[in-house]
Amino acid sequence: MNVQLFNHTNDTTCDCCVIHKQLVNKARRLMPEENSLLELADLLRIFGDSTRVRIISALLHAELCVCDIAVLLGMTKSAISHQLRALRQTKLVKRRKAGKIVYYSLDDEHVSSIFKLGLAHVRERK
Numbered sequence: 001m002n003v004q005l006f007n008h009t010n011d012t013t014c015d016c017c018v019i020h021k022q023l024v025n026k027a028r029r030l031m032p033e034e035n036s037l038l039e040l041a042d043l044l045r046i047f048g049d050s051t052r053v054r055i056i057s058a059l060l061h062a063e064l065c066v067c068d069i070a071v072l073l074g075m076t077k078s079a080i081s082h083q084l085r086a087l088r089q090t091k092l093v094k095r096r097k098a099g100k101i102v103y104y105s106l107d108d109e110h111v112s113s114i115f116k117l118g119l120a121h122v123r124e125r126k
Contacts, residue, residue, distance in 0.1 A: 065101050066102065
């Protein structure tokens with residue numbers, strides 16, 4: 001293994017004095033582009049709001065209109081619409097218009113997978 005030693009006397013962030021150059025180079029080579037990582041961070045930030053997570057949870061099971069979601073979550077239609085706008089902008093939720101009613105559903109199976117994996121992780125840690 002190619003190991004390089006450094007003196008970190010001025011660096012208090014790590015007590016390690018061995019750099020595993022091959023592992024660092026491999027990680028650097030395999031990491032996604034910076035723009036992709038920024039977009040992923042934005043996507044995951046959307047999941048950082050409990051109202052949006054509750055909306056996603058509801059939409060896992062059924063296509064719902066704003067009124068349905070508002071009643072289900074005990075919130076105003078305006079508050080729900082605001083959160084749905086954020087979910088639509090990040091392509092987590094899509095809408096379908098039927099006459100005057102707009103129905104919302106998850107955009108694709110990836111959204112369901114992200115939610116279910118996150119929930120499994122949370123439940124596993126208990």
